Amino acid sequence: MPQLPDDLDAVAVRTWCSLALEALGRERAEIDAINVYPIADGDTGTNLYLTVESAAAAVEAVFAAHETGATAPATADAVRAMAHGALIGARGNSGTILAQLLRGMAGVLADGGDAAHLRLALTSAADAARHAVAHPVEGTVLTVAAEAAEAARGEDPDLRAVVNAAYEGARAALARTPEQLAVLGRAGVVDAGGRGLVAVLGALVETVTGQAPVRGPRTGPGKAPVPVDGGSVVGLPVGGTPVEGVTAGGLPAGGLSLEGPLDCPEDGGAGPAFEVIYLLEARDEQVARLRTRLDALGDSLVVVGGDGLWHVHVHVDDAGAAVEAGVEAGRPYRIRITHFATESGHDVRVQAEPAQRAVVVVVPGDGLAGLCTEAGATTVIARPGEPPASGELVEAIRRAHAREVVLLPNDAALRHTAAAAAEQARTEGVRVALVPTRAAVQGIAALAVHEPDRGFDEDVVAMTAAAGATRYAELAVAERQSWTMAGICQAGDILGLIDGDVAVIGSDVPHTARTVLDRMLAAGGELVTLVLGEDVPDSLADALEEHVREGHLAVDTVVYRGGHQRAPLLIGVE
Numbered sequence: 001m002p003q004l005p006d007d008l009d010a011v012a013v014r015t016w017c018s019l020a021l022e023a024l025g026r027e028r029a030e031i032d033a034i035n036v037y038p039i040a041d042g043d044t045g046t047n048l049y050l051t052v053e054s055a056a057a058a059v060e061a062v063f064a065a066h067e068t069g070a071t072a073p074a075t076a077d078a079v080r081a082m083a084h085g086a087l088i089g090a091r092g093n094s095g096t097i098l099a100q101l102l103r104g105m106a107g108v109l110a111d112g113g114d115a116a117h118l119r120l121a122l123t124s125a126a127d128a129a130r131h132a133v134a135h136p137v138e139g140t141v142l143t144v145a146a147e148a149a150e151a152a153r154g155e156d157p158d159l160r161a162v163v164n165a166a167y168e169g170a171r172a173a174l175a176r177t178p179e180q181l182a183v184l185g186r187a188g189v190v191d192a193g194g195r196g197l198v199a200v201l202g203a204l205v206e207t208v209t210g211q212a213p214v215r216g217p218r219t220g221p222g223k224a225p226v227p228v229d230g231g232s233v234v235g236l237p238v239g240g241t242p243v244e245g246v247t248a249g250g251l252p253a254g255g256l257s258l259e260g261p262l263d264c265p266e267d268g269g270a271g272p273a274f275e276v277i278y279l280l281e282a283r284d285e286q287v288a289r290l291r292t293r294l295d296a297l298g299d300s301l302v303v304v305g306g307d308g309l310w311h312v313h314v315h316v317d318d319a320g321a322a323v324e325a326g327v328e329a330g331r332p333y334r335i336r337i338t339h340f341a342t343e344s345g346h347d348v349r350v351q352a353e354p355a356q357r358a359v360v361v362v363v364p365g366d367g368l369a370g371l372c373t374e375a376g377a378t379t380v381i382a383r384p385g386e387p388p389a390s391g392e393l394v395e396a397i398r399r400a401h402a403r404e405v406v407l408l409p410n411d412a413a414l415r416h417t418a419a420a421a422a423e424q425a426r427t428e429g430v431r432v433a434l435v436p437t438r439a440a441v442q443g444i445a446a447l448a449v450h451e452p453d454r455g456f457d458e459d460v461v462a463m464t465a466a467a468g469a470t471r472y473a474e475l476a477v478a479e480r481q482s483w484t485m486a487g488i489c490q491a492g493d494i495l496g497l498i499d500g501d502v503a504v505i506g507s508d509v510p511h512t513a514r515t516v517l518d519r520m521l522a523a524g525g526e527l528v529t530l531v532l533g534e535d536v537p538d539s540l541a542d543a544l545e546e547h548v549r550e551g552h553l554a555v556d557t558v559v560y561r562g563g564h565q566r567a568p569l570l571i572g573v574e
Contacts, residue, residue, distance in 0.1 A: 004208065004209065004210050005113075005159075005207070005208060006114075006159065007112070007113035007114045007115075007117075007159060008075070008079075008109055008113030008117075008118065008159070008208075009072065009075050009078075009113055010062075010063075010072040010073045010074060010075045010077065010078035011072050012113065012207055012208070013059060013075065013078040013079055013082060013109075013113075014059050014060070014063060014078060015207045016203055016204050016207040017052065017055055017056035017059050017082060018056060019203035019206050019207055020052050020056075020199070020200045020203035020204075021049070021052050021053055021056050022203070023199040023200070023202060023203045024045065024048050024049040024052055024196060024199055024200070025049060027045060027195070027196075027199050028045035028046055028048075028049050029045065030045065030195075031044050031045030031048065031192050031195050031196050031199075032044060032045040032046055032192075033045075034187075034189035034190065034192050034195065035192040036183055036184065036187045036189060036192070037140070037181060037183050037184060037191065037192075038093060038271075038299070038300045038315070039093075039271065039275070039300070039315065041338075043091075043092060044092065044093075044094045044192035044193055044196065045192065045196065046091070046391070047090075047091035047092030047093075047094050047095040048091075048094055048095055048098055048193070048196040048199075048200075049391070050089060050091045050095065050389055050391035050392075051086050051089055051090045051091055051094075051095035051096075051098050051099055052086070052098070052200070053089065053389045053390065053391060054085045054086060054088060054089020054090075054389045055081075055082045055083070055085040055086040055089065055099075055102060056082075056085070057085055057089075057387065057389060057417075058081040058082060058084055058085025058086075059078055059081050059082050059085065061081065061387075062077050062078055062081045063078075075109065075110065075112075075113055076110035076111075079105070079106040079109045079110050080106055080110060082102055082106060083099070083102045083103040083105075083106035083107075084385075086098065086099035086102045086103070087099045087103060087279075087304065087305055087309065087311050088279060088309075088311070088334075088386045089389055089392075090277075090304070090311050090313075091277070091391070092275070092277075092313070093193070093275075093300050093302060093313055094141060094192065094193035094196060096132075096277075096302045096304055096311055096313040097129050097132070097133065097141055097142070097193065097302060097304070098141075098193075098196070098197065098200070099304055099305075099311060100125075100128050100129045100132045100302075100304035100305075101125040101126070101128070101129045101145055101197070102125070103125075103128060103304065103305070103306070104121070104124040104125030104126070104127065104128030104129065105121040105122065105124065105125045106121075107121075107124055107128075108120045108121035108124050109121050113159075114157075114159060115156065115157050115158060115159045115161070115162045116157070118152070118159060118162050118163070118166075119149075119152050119153060119154075119162055122145075122148060122149035122152050122166055123149040123153075125145060125149070126142070126145040126146040126148070126149040128304075129141075129142055129145055129304075130142050130145075130146070132302050132303060132304045133301070133302050134291065134294075134295045134299075134301035134302070134303075135299070135301070137181065138180045138181070139176075139177040139178070139179075139180030139181030139184060139191060140177070140181065140191050140193060140194060141191060141193030141194045141196070141197050143173055143177065143180065143191075143194070144170050144173045144174050144177070144191065144193075144194035144197050144198065145170075145197060146173075147169050147170065147172065147173035148166040148167070148169045148170035148173065148197075148201060149166070149169075150169060151165045151166055151168060151169020151170075151172075152165045152166040152169065159208055160208050160209050163201070163204050163205050163208045163209070164205060164209070166201055166204075167198070167201045167202055167204070167205045167213060170194070170197060170198045170201050171198055173194070174190050174191065174194045174195060174198050175190065177190050177191040177194055178190060271299070271315060272298045272299060272300075272315040272316050272317050273316075273317050273319075273339065274315065274316055274317065274319040274322075274337055274338065274339055275300075275313070275314075275315050275337070275338040276312075276313075276314050276315075276316055276319050276322040276323065276335075276336075276337050277311070277312065277313050277334075277335070277336045277337075277338075278311075278312050278323070278326055278332040278333065278334055278335040278336065279309065279310070279311055279312075279332065279333055279334045280305075280309070280310040280311075280312050280326050280329060280330050280331065280332045280333075281308060281309060281310075281330050281331040281333075282308070282310060282329045282330025282331070283308070283330070284306075286329040286330055287303060287310055287329060287330075289329065290303070290312070290325055290326065290328075290329040291303055293325045294312070294314045294316075294322060294325055297314065297316045297317075297318060297321055297322055297325070298314050298315045298316030298317065298322070299314075299315050300313070300314060300315040301313070301314045301315075302314075312326060312332070319337050323335060323337075333381075333383070334381070334383075354401045354402050354403050355400075355401060355402040355403070355452075356402060356403055356404060356452065357402055357403070357404040357405070357406070357452045357456065357459070358376075358377070358378060358400035358401070358402035358404070358405050358406075359372075359375075359376070359377040359378070359400075359405070359406045359407075359408065359447060359450055360377065360378045360379075360380065360393065360396045360397055360400050360405055360406070360407050360408070361377045361378070361379055361380070361407075361408040361410065361443050361447065362379075362380045362381075362382050362388060362393070362408065362409050362410045362411060362414060362418075362443070363379050363380070363381055363382070363410065363440055363443070364381075364382055364383075364410075364440050364562060364565040364566060364567070364570075365381070365383075365533070365534070365562040365563035365564050365565030366381065366562075366563035366564060367531075367534075367560060367561040367562040367563035367565075368440055368444075368531065368560065368562050368563070368565075369381055369563075371444075371560055372443075372444075372447060375447050375448075375450075376452075377408075377447060378396050378397075378399055378400040379396075380392055380393060380396045382410075382411065382414075383564070384564075384565070384566040387411070387413065387414060387417070388414070388417070389417065390417045390418075390420040390421040390424065391421075393407065393409075393417065393418060393421035394421045394424050394425055397421065397422075397425045397430060397432065398425075398428075402430070403430065403431060404430070404431045404432075404433075404456050405425065405430055405431070405432045405433070406432075406433050406435060406446075406450070406459070406460060406463060407421070407422055407432055407433070407434045407435065408435050408437045408442075408443040408446055408447070408463075408467075409434070409436070409437060410437045410438070410439060410440045410442065410443040411437075411438065411439070412436075412438040412500065415436060418434055419434060422434045431456065433456070433460040435460065435463050435464050435467055436464075436467075437467045438472065438500065439470075439472035439474070439570065439572070440472075440531060440562075440570055441470055441472045441529050441531065441570055441571065441572025442467040442468075442470045442472055442572065443467070444529060444531075444560075444572065445466040445467055445469070445470040445529075445572065445574055446463035446464070446466050446467040447463075448466065449462045449463055449465075449466045450462075450463055466574070469574050470529075470572050470573065470574040471498070471499060471520055471523070471525075471572070471573045471574070472498075472499060472570070472571065472572050472573075473496060473497060473498045473499070473503075473516050473520060473570070473571040473572075473573075474496075474497050474567040474569065474570050474571065475494055475495065475496055475497075475509060475512060475513060475516070475567055475568050475569040475571075476494075476495045476497060476566075476567055476568075477492065477493070477494060477495070477568075478490065478491055478492060478493040478494075478495055478505075479491060484502035484505065485501045485502050485503065486502045486503055486504060486505050487505060489502070489505045493505050493506065493507065494506045494507065494508060494509055494512040495512075496512045496513070496515060496516035498516060498519065498520060503516065503519060504516050504519070509536070509540065509568055509569065510540060510543060510544075513540070513544055513569055513571070514544065514547050516571060517544065517547065517548060517571065517573075518551065520571065520573045521548070521551070521552050521555065521573060525552070525555055525573040525574060526554065526555060526556065526574065527555065527556050527557075527558065527572075527573070527574050528548055528555055528556070528557045528558070528571065528572070528573055529557075529558050529560070529570075529571070529572035529573075529574075530544060530545075530557065530558070530559045530560070530569065530570070530571060531559075531560045531561075531562040531565075531569070531570035531571075531572075532559065532560070532561055532562060532568075532569060533562055533563075533564075533565050533567060533568040533569065534562070534563050534564045534565070535568070536568050536569060540569070541559045544557070545557045545559070
């Protein structure tokens with residue numbers, strides 16, 4: 001039996017995230033089914049699951065990067081990763097509020113994880129979430145969080161007593177939500193977001209005590225039983241379909257594609273026509289002005305985050321204006337717009353016939369996103385420190401709207417995430433083939449030979465072969481002194497990684513790039529692909545092209561601009 005924690009250290013935080021994800025996975029369909037407020041779009045459980053999935057992935061990344069192996073990472077690193085992961089992966093109104101709750105807790109737990117700190121963390125979380133919502137409403141997850149914090153107050157020094165009190169306080173508050181919010185009472189359900197928070201706190205109880213709390217009866221209080229187990233509440237509208245626009249320099253690349261105009265509300269609709277979500281890099285004073293402007297445009301406004309990175313959620317009729325407000329405030333990206341096009345509980349959008357085949361590709365920067373989009377692929381951007389979750393890949397597969405999809409993850413670390421997304425899409429009737437590309441240049445090679453008119457299996461084999469025949473490398477800057485396959489590097493050294501391993505340690509980018517190219521071409525090759533980062537001058541590409549011409553007469557070179565990506569230079573040789 002595993003030893004139970006005396007405080008919330010990094011290992012306990014990791015366990016909590018894992019158990020919370022499992023709990024939301026079990027209850028996702030039930031929570032979706034009771035989602036009637038603020039929009040009855042049946043996705044609260046899914047949004048909470050995807051938010052926690054992103055938080056859990058960020059914590060796992062901290063453990064994976066911890067080099068000593070003998071000890072766990074610092075608690076502060078784990079809780080901050082949890083909060084950051086939730087922030088960048090937050091979905092919907094409920095997921096955005098949960099991200100702020102976790103951020104509020106992390107700010108206190110970074111200093112300690114004993115009972116006293118947990119009490120303060122729960123209070124900080126409830127206060128932070130309430131302040132993030134433009135117009136707080138009682139009977140929602142905000143009330144559940146506040147009453148959980150209130151129940152946990154006291155002088156008991158035992159951590160188990162605190163988590164149990166918070167959980168029981170949350171359960172009691174959840175049971176009262178239909179009395180506080182009329183729409184819940186009419187539907188005979190409790191608040192969906194609050195139900196999700198109870199599941200997350202239940203996972204915390206299991207983490208600390210070793211025993212999962214007993215679930216209550218699966219009914220809504222005061223009314224008929226709530227349909228669960230994948231069912232839906234009769235009369236609830238069907239949610240809209242998400243579309244994404246990726247920004248470069250604050251502006252959507254290629255515009256925002258959406259079924260229907262961005263500035264036209266649904267006739268006769270009960271609320272705003274669109275949900276707009278984006279991450280925003282901006283200063284505090286800019287965000288304060290943004291809140292005021294978005295509050296005038298719509299409702300369900302939640303702005304969470306801090307330290308220069310924010311997550312914005314709002315329901316509006318004019319989605320274009322909401323995005324423009326973000327552009328004026330700073331740099332919005334990962335823009336996601338959902339169209340609430342419903343009538344009498346049924347989706348009234350006219351769907352085009354699905355294409356026969358599509359390619360979904362993960363790319364490290366805006367420049368390659370544009371290149372792949374021009375080639376007909378659906379793209380997902382993996383920004384530095386922000387790997388996409390499986391839910392984001394599933395959404396991209398849905399957006400591709402095809403019977404057959406080839407998925408190119410372009411990162412060895414994403415293989416399990418991509419496999420989970422492919423499996424989920426298959427349950428929805430999409431034939432998905434996962435080509436195990438480990439780098440963006442392999443994805444480019446695979447996309448170059450893609451032919452949608454030939455047989456699916458034949459196309460997948462050709463793309464897999466092209467990717468496998470492409471060796472890949474990248475340049476990186478060493479953050480600290482470390483042992484590598486090429487020797488000891490110092491902070492600030494330029495590292496040349498070939499096929500994932502450090503092969504060259506240099507003092508500057510041009511010399512290191514030339515050395516890496518020579519080593520790769522020593523084994524042969526016909527084509528060199530160079531992908532330059534945002535701040536890399538064109539002169540480097542010119543110099544490297546000349547170097548290849550002088551030393552390898554039969555080798556061609558192509559150059560692409562990758563935009564804002566982690567590595568200053570990506571190299572492919574095929």
